[in-house]
Amino acid sequence: MHADRLNLHGMKAIYLFEMARFRRTLWQSLATPVITTALYFVVFGSAIGGRIGEIDGVSYAAFIVPGLIMLTVLTESLNNASFGIHMPKFTGTIYELLSAPISPLETVAAFVGAAATKSVILGLVILATASLFIPLQVLHPLWMASYLVLVALSFSLAGFIIGVWARGFEDLQFVPMLVITPLSFLGGAFYSIRMLPEPFQMASLFNPVMYVISGFRWSFYGTGDVPIAASIAGLLVFLALSSTMVWWIFRTGYRLKS
Amino acid sequence: MQPIITTSGLTKTYGSGLTALHPINLEIRRGEIFALLGPNGAGKTTLISILCGIVVPGGGQARVDGHDIVRDYRAARRVIGLVPQELHTDVFETVWDTACFSRGLFDLPPDPAWIERVLRDLSLWNKRHDKIMTLSGGMKRRVLIAKALSHEPRVLFLDEPTAGVDVELRRDMWTLIRRLRDEGVTIILTTHYIAEAEEMADRVGVIHRGRLVLVEDKMTLMRKLGRRQLRLHLQDPLREIPPPLADWPLELGQDGSLLCLTFEAGEEQSRIPALLRRLGELGIEFRDLDTRESSLEEIFVGLVKES
Numbered sequence: 001m002h003a004d005r006l007n008l009h010g011m012k013a014i015y016l017f018e019m020a021r022f023r024r025t026l027w028q029s030l031a032t033p034v035i036t037t038a039l040y041f042v043v044f045g046s047a048i049g050g051r052i053g054e055i056d057g058v059s060y061a062a063f064i065v066p067g068l069i070m071l072t073v074l075t076e077s078l079n080n081a082s083f084g085i086h087m088p089k090f091t092g093t094i095y096e097l098l099s100a101p102i103s104p105l106e107t108v109a110a111f112v113g114a115a116a117t118k119s120v121i122l123g124l125v126i127l128a129t130a131s132l133f134i135p136l137q138v139l140h141p142l143w144m145a146s147y148l149v150l151v152a153l154s155f156s157l158a159g160f161i162i163g164v165w166a167r168g169f170e171d172l173q174f175v176p177m178l179v180i181t182p183l184s185f186l187g188g189a190f191y192s193i194r195m196l197p198e199p200f201q202m203a204s205l206f207n208p209v210m211y212v213i214s215g216f217r218w219s220f221y222g223t224g225d226v227p228i229a230a231s232i233a234g235l236l237v238f239l240a241l242s243s244t245m246v247w248w249i250f251r252t253g254y255r256l257k258s
Numbered sequence: 259m260q261p262i263i264t265t266s267g268l269t270k271t272y273g274s275g276l277t278a279l280h281p282i283n284l285e286i287r288r289g290e291i292f293a294l295l296g297p298n299g300a301g302k303t304t305l306i307s308i309l310c311g312i313v314v315p316g317g318g319q320a321r322v323d324g325h326d327i328v329r330d331y332r333a334a335r336r337v338i339g340l341v342p343q344e345l346h347t348d349v350f351e352t353v354w355d356t357a358c359f360s361r362g363l364f365d366l367p368p369d370p371a372w373i374e375r376v377l378r379d380l381s382l383w384n385k386r387h388d389k390i391m392t393l394s395g396g397m398k399r400r401v402l403i404a405k406a407l408s409h410e411p412r413v414l415f416l417d418e419p420t421a422g423v424d425v426e427l428r429r430d431m432w433t434l435i436r437r438l439r440d441e442g443v444t445i446i447l448t449t450h451y452i453a454e455a456e457e458m459a460d461r462v463g464v465i466h467r468g469r470l471v472l473v474e475d476k477m478t479l480m481r482k483l484g485r486r487q488l489r490l491h492l493q494d495p496l497r498e499i500p501p502p503l504a505d506w507p508l509e510l511g512q513d514g515s516l517l518c519l520t521f522e523a524g525e526e527q528s529r530i531p532a533l534l535r536r537l538g539e540l541g542i543e544f545r546d547l548d549t550r551e552s553s554l555e556e557i558f559v560g561l562v563k564e565s
Contacts (some may be wrong), residue, residue, distance in 0.1 A: 007332070013362030017348075024350065092346030096405070099310040099340050100363040101332040258272055258313045 010102040011110040018084050018114030029118070030125055033072050037126045040068055041133045044190060055192050056223045062137075065130045066217040067189030070151065073123045074184060074209065077152050078176045081115035081159030086166050089256075098257060104250030112160055116152035123148050137220065144219035147232075151212055154235055155180075157242040164255050183209040188217075193225045208234060260324065261285040262413055262444045263309065267318035270304050270468075278304040279468045281318060291435065291445040293455035293476075295558055296465035302448040303343060305465070306415050310340045322413060336364060339411030343418040343448075345398045349391035353382055353401055356390060357408045364409035376407045379434065396427045403434070413444045420454060432458060452555035466562050479557060487550050488519040488530050493543040502540060506533060517544070 022029055045061035052060040088094040097107060130136060138144050158175075166172045187193075187210035193201050204210050205226070214224035215231025224231065249256065263286040270279040278301045286292050296302050307313035309320055311331055320327045325334040348356055357373050377383045380400040385393065390401055399419070406414060416435070420428045435445055435458060449455055455462055456476070463473040472479070495514035499506075509518045519533055530549075537544070 007365040009362045009365045009367060013359050017351075017359055020355070021350070091348065092342075092344055093348055095310075095312055095340065095342050095346060096360065096363060098312045099335060099338065101335040101365055102363065103332070253314050258307075 007100075007102045007106050010100060011106050011113075014097075014102075014107065014110035015114045015117075018080075018111060019117065021084075022080075022114075022118050029122070033076075033122050033126050034129050036072070037068055037129045038133075040064065041130070045133060055195070056221065058221050059134065061134045063192075063217075063221075064190050065127070065134075065136060066220050067184070067213050068130070069123045069126050069148075070209075070213045070216050071181070071184045071189050072126055073119045073148065073152055074155050074180050074212070075176045076122050077115055077119040077155035078159035078162060078180060079172070080118050081112055081156040082163035082166065082172050082175075084111045084115055085160055085163035086169075086172055089163070090169075094256070104246075108157070108160060108246055108250075112153060112156040115156035115159060116149065119152040119156065120148055123152070139222045140219045144216070147216055147219050150235055150239070151216065154239040154242060157239065157246060161242060161245050161249065164249050180209065183207050184213065186210075188213050188225050208238065211235070259288055262288045263320070263322050263446070265305075265309075265318065265320040268305070268308065268315055268320050269317040270301075270308060270313065271316050277468055279308075279316070282465075282470050284463065284470060284473065286444060286446060287461070288444055289439060289442050290460040291439050291447060291458050292461050292463065293459035294446060294448045294463045294465060295452065295455055296448075297562060298450075300465045301468040302465055303417055304468075306340070306417055306446070306448065310338055310415060311335055332365075336409075337412040339406035339409065339414045341399075341402050341406045341414070341416045341419055343421065345395060345402065347390045347398055347401060350389060352387055352389055353377065353393075353404070354386040356401065357404045360405040361408040366409050372410065373404075373408060376404050380404050381430070396423050399423055399427065403431070407438075411443065413446065414438060416445065416447045418448055418450065420449065420451060428454075452558050456555075464558060464561050471561055480551075485520055485522060485551070485556075487521075488533070489548050489550070490517040490519075490537070490544040491515065491546040492517055493545050496542070500540060500542070503536065506536075517542075 041061060044064055049060035049064075054060070055063045088097060127136070162172060162175050166174075186204065187207045188204070193204040193210060196204060211226055211231045211234035214226050215228055215235065218224035218228045218231065248254070263284070265282050265284045267281040267283065268279060269277075269281050271277045282301075282305060294302050294305070304313055308315045309322060309327060311327065311334075315328070322334040323337045325331075325337075327334045348359075351359070354373065354377070357377065358368060361369065361373065374383065377386055380403055382397070382400050382404055385397060390398060393401065403416075403419070419431055423431070432454075435447070439445055445458075447455065447458065459476050461473065462476050462479055464471045492515050496510060496517070497514055499508050499510060507520055509520070510516065511518060519529070521529060
C-alpha cells in the first residue's frame with residue numbers, strides 16, 4: 001500500500017454518504033423544485049407571460065426556463081455543499097474526517113462532487129418538468145450539459161466555503177437567501193436585462209449571477225444578455241476564487257482545526 | 259523494538275493564548291496499554307488530537323509507526339483508530355453503514371466479514387440495521403469503538419472510553435481492550451477513572467497543566483511511589499507512642515486505639531514481624547490487624563499536588 005496514493009475508497013465513502021442523505025429525503029428534494037417550477041409556469045408563463053410576448057424570438061414561458069433552472073441549481077448547490085460539510089461540524093463527527101488519511105483535495109472533491117450531482121439532477125428534473133408545459137429547444141445540448149456541471153461545481157465549492165464559515169444553521173441560509181436569490185431575480189432569471197431602463201441595465205452588468213444565467217440561456221437559444229465568452233470567463237474566475245479560498249481554509253485549518 | 263509513537267518537543271498554544279502543551283517528549287511502545295492520566299484541562303485530549311490530526315501542532319515533532327504526523331500524515335493516520343470522548347455519531351445512519359463508512363474513509367476496500375466480526379465482538383450485530391439515533395448511550399459508545407476498529411488499526415486511542423457507561427459495558431470494554439492488546443494493537447487510554455488505569459495499563463503517563471510529569475511502568479510506579487500501611491487495633495488504647503518505639507514511623511489514631519505503621523511499598527517488609535515482636539515484648543496487645551496499599555489514585559493525586 002503506497003502512502004501517497006489517492007484515497008479513492010475515502011472519496012467514494014464521503015460521496016455515497018452524501019448521496020444517501022439525498023436519497024433519504026428524495027421526496028422533498030424532488031417535489032419542491034417540481035412544484036415550484038410548475039407554480040412559476042402558472043404565474044409567469046401563463047398568467048403574466050401571455051401579455052409579455054416574445055423575447056429574442058423566444059416565447060416568455062420558454063425564455064424563463066434556463067433562469068428557473070439556474071435559480072434552483074445555484075441555491076441547491078450552495079445549500080447541499082454547505083449543509084454537507086456543516087453537518088459534521090455541528091454534530092462533531094468532523095473528527096473522523098480530520099483524522100482520516102484523506103487529503104483536503106479529496107475531501108472537497110467528494111463533498112463538492114456529491115453536492116453538484118444533486119444539483120445537476122434537480123436541474124434536469126426541472127428541465128423535464130418544464131418540457132411538460134412548453135415545447136423546448138436546446139440549441140447546444142453539449143454546452144448546456146457542460147455548463148450546468150460547471151455551474152453546479154463552482155457554486156458547490158462556494159457552498160463548501162459557506163458550510164465551513166457558518167457558525168450555525170442561520171448562517172447557512174444567509175448567502176443563498178439574502179445574496180444569491182436576490183441576485184438571481186435581478187440577474188435576468190425572468191427577463192432580459194435589455195428590458196431594463198438605464199441605469200439599471202448598466203448596474204446589472206455588475207451582477208455576477210447575470211453572467212451565469214446569460215451563459216446558460218445561450219446554450220438553449222443561442223442568445224444571451226452578454227457574450228458566452230464573458231459568461232464562461234466570469235464562471236472560471238469565480239471557480240478560481242472559490243478554489244483559492246478552499247485551499248486557504250485547509251492550509252490554515254480555518255474553523256475546522258484548532 | 260522501535261516505539262510505535264514518539265513525540266519530541268511537541269507543543270500547542272491555542273489562539274486564545276492558552277498553552278495546552280509544553281514540550282512533550284514521549285515514547286509509546288508497541289503492543290502496550292498506555293494510560294494517560296491527568297485532571298480536566300491537563301492536555302490529554304489535545305495531545306491525542308494532535309497525534310490523530312484533529313489539532314494542528316504548535317511545534318515539535320511526532321511520529322506514528324515511523325511516519326511523521328504532518329509530512330506523512332496519510333501513512334500515520336492509516337494505522338490509527340480513535341474513539342473520541344464525546345458521543346459524536348451520524349444519528350440517521352445505521353450501525354452497519356457507519357462502520358462501513360469509516361472503513362472506506364481509511365482507504366480500505368469493503369470487507370463485510372471484518373465488519374461483522376467487529377460488530378459481533380461489540381454485541382452490536384443484532385443492532386446492525388438500527389439507526390444510531392435509536393440506540394442507548396452505551397450502545398452508541400460501542401458504535402464509536404466499532405468505527406475506530408473498522409479499518410484494523412495498529413494504534414487505538416481511547417479518550418475517556420468508559421465515561422458515563424454502566425458497569426457491564428465497562429467490563430466488556432476492558433475485556434475487549436485486553437484482547438486487542440493480545441492481538442498486537444497498541445492502546446492509548448485517557449481516563450479519569452484511575453482504577454481503570456490501575457486495572458488495565460502496562461505503563462502510566464501523568465500529564466498536568468500541559469506538562470508530562472511522569473511516565474513509568476505501572477507496577478514500578480506503585481512500588482516506587484506507593485505506600486503500605488499496617489494498622490493494629492489495640493486491646494487497650496495508648497496515650498502516646500511508647501518511648502521504646504520512638505524510632506518506628508508509627509502514628510496513633512482513633513483515640514489511641516489504632517496504631518499505624520506506614521512505609522514505602524518498596525521497603526523491606528520484614529519490618530512488620532519485627533514490630534509485632536517488639537510490641538509483644540512491650541506487652542502491647544492488639545485484637546485485630548489489617549494492611550493496605552495506596553492505590554494508583556492516591557499516587558496520582560500526590561503527583562498532581564506536587565507538580
